[in-house]
Amino acid sequence: MVFVTGGSGLIGTFLIPALLEQGHKVKAVYRGQVPAVPGSEQVQWLEGDVLDPLFLRKALQDVTHVFHSAGVVSYAPQDEELLKQVNIEGTANIVDVCLEHPGIKLCHVSSIASVGRPKSVTLLTEKDKWDPAEEHSAYASSKYWGELEVWRGIAEGLNAVIVNPSVILGPADWSRSSTQLFRYVYQERPFYTGGSANFVDVRDVVTAMLQLAFSDISGERFILNAGLMSYKDFFEQAARGFGKKAPSTKVPPALAEVVWRFEHVRTWLTGGRPLITKDTARVAAKSHEFSNDKIRKAINLAFRPLSESIVWVCEELQLSASEVDGNPGK
Secondary structure (H helix, E strand, O other), rough: OOOEOOOOOHHHHHHHHHHHHHOOOOOEEEOOOOOOOOHHHHOEEEEEOOOOOOHHHHOOOOOOOEOOOOOOOOHHHHHHHHHHHHHHHHHHHHHHHHHHHOOOEEEEEOHHHHHHOOOOOOEOOOOOOOOOOOOOHHHHHHHHHHHHHHHHHHHOOEEEEEEEEEEOOOOOOOOOHHHHHHHHHOOOOOEOOOOEEEEEEHHHHHHHHHHHHHHOOOOOEEEEEOOEEEEHHHHHHHHHHHHHOOEEEEOOOHHHHHHHHHHHHHHHOOOOOOOOOOHHHHOOOOOEOOOOHHHHHHHHOOOHHHHHHHHHHHHHHHHHHHOOOOOOOO
């Protein structure tokens, strides 16, 4: 029996059908509504919360493998406490309950945000150390401290592997995670920022998780990254995929600094959510590249080209565009 947290998230909605296809019995956590994933009727759905240890203890009965993909991705200042609760406390609960059930193997989904970024290094690897003296976003800190909980479990005898995906590309809710980048293009917004980001296809993330979880590999972390792409190139490729006009006006870094400050004041006055924050403005201006050598050598994984992933996501999202009043921006 396999247990999946974040069953209704982007990774979960692709991981669960893959597990079922391999013949595994699956228990999965959902929040709000059972997701409409292929084979959903075969899943033992459990409405619960990773912040509830009693729920987790019951859920892990007869379980051999745990895929912990539940997490919060946000750079909004008002979500700082939620990030700590879910990404750190929730992960600590998962680790503690797994330790109570000897024989369980845990596959934990962390992030490249928890990988250290020495200024003198151009190609970052799993060995690059986190520097607490550096300025980090609340999201990055929550993923780092959450990952430390898994390392703590490993030190106490837990059989576990950690994956550190870059920005995950996949068709999901238009208002969540990386899909917001596609929505931005679909709405034909005019502006783009300099800098680049690392991306990976959700299908490759799932493939890596499955191979690692059902292998003898333990006590290791693996960066999952298909490559580095500038925001300009990403927006242009997504625009072609949608048949839309690509953003054409570059926002200089100085203006981005002004905009996030304006957004901070606006959201403080209105209680709304910021379109851009200090963290997103500064992260967007950076261009670190992350190596995928370790995972490629460990399981012989060939990542899909980013151009192929972008076309696929655009095609899938256009099928659901009509479900959002004909405009995913509404």
